[in-house]
Amino acid sequence: MAKINHSRPYLRYVDNIRRELSKASAQYRQSPNKSKASLSAWDxxxxxxxxxxxxxxxxxxxxxxxxxxxxxxxxxxxxxxxxSSKKRKKLNAKREEVHQRLQEASDVLVASEMLNQMNGRSSGVFDWWKLLQSILDKEGVTELQEIADDVFAMSFKKIERVIEEAGKG
Structure with missing residues (x-):
């Protein structure tokens, strides 16, 4: 596989995460009887x-x-x-659009996780996310974690409000 050289360093993390996950899932398919103590975070x-x-x-x-x-x-x-005020305003509007899309993706995740937990799934999205956070913390990348924590918190509040309103109705 050719080495990918991104101009944005965070895209390298995304590519590394995808590569490590596919490598770990291939290893898991080959040796499912690994002891839990010897499993890496990727596994x-x-x-x-x-x-x-x-x-x-x-x-x-x-x-x-x-x-x-x-x-x-x-x-x-x-x-x-x-x-540069016009350019800043344009970039600010673009950033707000990205934040809105980020919030929508988070809403989908939180709702899906809540539904799957009600259906009896023991580990899911947030267990996966905690493992990813531990990997990113070791690499010193905390920005992704902070942004995601903020949007997850807003999603939980939004869903709690919807549940409360449904309970009143």
Whole structure:
């Protein structure tokens, strides 16, 4: 496989995550009797069964978070430049659009996880996310975690409100 050289460093993390997950899932298919103590985080992540919608939403969250970070950095770099207010406003609008899409992907994940837990699934999206966070923490990448935690919290609040309103009606 050719080495991918991205101009945005966070896309390298996304590619690395996908590559490690596919490698771990291939290893899992070959040796399912590995003891739990010897499993790496990648192996544990590959053992968690996610729906296609959940998997797509997780990777959307990672990619949208990186776009959000890139746009934020670009906006910050334009603060001291004269005559850049129009460009900043345009970038700010684009960043808000990315944040909205990020929130929608998070809403889908939270709702899906809640439904699957009610149906008896023991480990799911947030177990997978915690394992990913531990890997990213070891690599010193905390920005993705902070953005995702914020949108997950807003999604939980939104769903709690919907449940409360449904209970009143």
């Amino acid at each position: 544990k992540m590959s053992r968690i069964e996610l729906t296609d919608v959940e998997e797509k939403s997780l990777f959307d969250i990672i990619e949208l978070s990186t776009s959000y970070i890139d746009l934020s950095c670009e906006i910050i770099s334009l603060i001291m430049v004269k005559g």
